[in-house]
Amino acid sequence: MTDARNREAAVTIPVYGQLPFVPESASGCEILTQDGRRILDLYGGHAVAALGYAHAGLVDAISEQSKKLLFQSNAVALDIRAQAAEKLTSVAPRGLDRAFFVNSGAEANENALRIACMATGRKKVLAISHGFHGRTAAAAAVTWNSDRWYGFPSKPFAVDFIPRDDVDAAMDMIGDDIAAVIFEPVQGIAGAYDLSGEFLRALRSKTEQHGALLIADEVQSGMGRCGEFFATQLHGIEPDILTSAKALGGGIPCGAVLCTHAIAANLGPGDLGSTFGGGPIAAAAIVATIDAIKNENLLQNVRSCELAIRKHCITGPVIRIQGKGLLLGLVCDRAAADVRSSLLEQDILVGGSSDPNVLRVLAPLVLQKQHIEQFAAALKNVSRG
Ligand code: PLP
Numbered sequence: 001m002t003d004a005r006n007r008e009a010a011v012t013i014p015v016y017g018q019l020p021f022v023p024e025s026a027s028g029c030e031i032l033t034q035d036g037r038r039i040l041d042l043y044g045g046h047a048v049a050a051l052g053y054a055h056a057g058l059v060d061a062i063s064e065q066s067k068k069l070l071f072q073s074n075a076v077a078l079d080i081r082a083q084a085a086e087k088l089t090s091v092a093p094r095g096l097d098r099a100f101f102v103n104s105g106a107e108a109n110e111n112a113l114r115i116a117c118m119a120t121g122r123k124k125v126l127a128i129s130h131g132f133h134g135r136t137a138a139a140a141a142v143t144w145n146s147d148r149w150y151g152f153p154s155k156p157f158a159v160d161f162i163p164r165d166d167v168d169a170a171m172d173m174i175g176d177d178i179a180a181v182i183f184e185p186v187q188g189i190a191g192a193y194d195l196s197g198e199f200l201r202a203l204r205s206k207t208e209q210h211g212a213l214l215i216a217d218e219v220q221s222g223m224g225r226c227g228e229f230f231a232t233q234l235h236g237i238e239p240d241i242l243t244s245a246k247a248l249g250g251g252i253p254c255g256a257v258l259c260t261h262a263i264a265a266n267l268g269p270g271d272l273g274s275t276f277g278g279g280p281i282a283a284a285a286i287v288a289t290i291d292a293i294k295n296e297n298l299l300q301n302v303r304s305c306e307l308a309i310r311k312h313c314i315t316g317p318v319i320r321i322q323g324k325g326l327l328l329g330l331v332c333d334r335a336a337a338d339v340r341s342s343l344l345e346q347d348i349l350v351g352g353s354s355d356p357n358v359l360r361v362l363a364p365l366v367l368q369k370q371h372i373e374q375f376a377a378a379l380k381n382v383s384r385g
Contacts (some may be wrong), residue, residue, distance in 0.1 A: 004034075019344070026053030029364050029371055031349070039344075040371055042363040043351045047188065047220050047327070050247035051292050052364035058250045061288035062281055069280050074273070084283035087290045088248075088256060091229040093216075093238045098264035100257045101278030105219035105245035106134025108255035109182070111272055112241045113138040115259060116180035116213040117157060119266050124158040126173055126181045126212075130354070131164075132189040133182060133217055142182050144190075165195060167202045174203070178212040180241075185231035188220035191331075191358030192323030197235045204237050213240040213263070219255070220327065223247040224293045224365050227303040227325035234324060247365075249285035250292075298365040302326050305367045312376040316383035318359075328361040329353060339382055346378040 004022045022034040029052050031039045041049070051058050065080065072078060085099040102108050113125060127133070127142035140146045141155040157179070162170050164187070174181060181203055187193040207214045216239035221231035223244060228234050230242065240263060245255035255277075276282070293299065302325040309328060310321050317339045320331040332339050336352055336359045343350055351360035363371070 019349070021344075028052045028054070029367055037347055040348045040374060042361050042367075042371075042375065043349045044247075044362045044364050045251070046246065046351070047225060047362040048246045048251055050223055050225070050289060050298075050365050051250045052366045053251075055250065055292060055366075057292050058285060058288045061284045062252060065280050065284035071276075071279050071281070073275055074278055078278075078280055078283065080280050080283040080287065081278045084278070084286040087287055088244070089258065091290060092242060092258050093230055093232050095238050095260050096242055096258040097261055098259050100259075100272055101282065102245075102255040102257065102274045103253050103276050103282075104134070104255050105217075105243065106136040106139040107274065107277075108219065108243035108245050108257050109133045109139040109142070109215075109217055110136045111257050112215045112217075112243050112259075113142070113157075113180065113182070114272070115241060115257065115263060115267065116215060118271065119213060119263055120179045120211065122177055122179035122212070124160070124177050125179055127159060127161050128181075128183045128187070128195070129161045129164045130187055130190040130193065131161075131182070131184050131217070132187070132354075133184075134219075164193070165199045167199055170199065170202045171206055174206040174210055174212060176210050178207070178210060180213040180215050181207050182215040182217055184217045184219075184221060185235070185237070186221040186226060186324050186327050188327060188360070188362075189354050191353035191355035192327045192329030192360050193355075194322060194324050200232070200235050200237050204239075207240075215239060215241045215243065217243050219243055219245045220362075221324070223289065224299055224302060225325055225327045225362070227299055227306060229293070229299070231324060231327075248289065249282050250289040252282050252285035254282035254286060256286075293365065296366070301367070302365050305363070305369075305372060308369060308372045309361065309375075312372060313379055315376055316379035316381070318379055322358075323361075326361060326363050326365060326367065329355070330359040330361065332357050332359060339379075342382045343378055346381060348375055348378050 133139040242258045317332040318330045322329040
């Protein structure tokens, strides 16, 4: 029982199927394991490690902030929190000029849905088939197929699912009784399935027509991953509320709900709250992450990596690629789990998805050309296996 996996198994609730290696340290896009392997990480810790590992600007920002002021809650205003909110709203889709900070994607969605119910006074929410929004009560209620693990005796509001990319169904289902429609522009866990621009535009126009709020869940697709700061910007869609987490702090746990000032005007003291949300370490990490994405030209890097992956990685078991930027779904001609195992044997880590034939690439935004060459060569080897 010396291996960390066995020790964790003995003292934690067994809800995770863990990968067969134990990381010791990491730098750039590589993880070094306890037994001396060097693994190319195209998974980025569930799309979290936007700047890769040991990024000097991020590490310095966290370290300096922790020496200066480790924590104060929202009971007081902080310069670093103000900076984080200013920077985040400045890169968000137009109109989203108010931020509320939380700690995770589920917490961001929970609050976004609460805001929508409060703002509209309505009791029904629409989500999109195959979408994932988190594991808290409201976030799980709008997650496709969550009945298998929902766990609570009832859901906090009525929910229905619009079949993805079905414009006619969206037109039929969105009416005056709907508080909000929540969607992921690129459905991450579903296998980086990118919803069509036509469908997204239909959601926008129909919600506007009926006074329902449009919530973009950009927990996975946001913070540069799709080649713009937020994937909705690829389509020129302006949601009423947007949620962010995962890569937001480059690895420090944090999340945010962004909304218009008109929606924020409905809210007052006590309506929302979070002890740790917007803490100084998270705020410093958000500032450093946004600065690095801008200063290191990472949006451009994401776009050129996408082109290179599309050009070189439809090979071996991969027959098609869906998604945007570095949120890509590699559609395989066989079980994705087998391909994933074979790639890991070759020291390359990719993600799985809820689609049994789709692997996910969620690489750090600092990915380099030689990593893509290494990945393409490993995929070719899979085909010989
Ligand atoms: N929304 C999306 C699109 C996600 O992919 C996830 C997590 O995978 C969540 C929400 C939930 O985020 P968290 O695990 O930080 O609660």
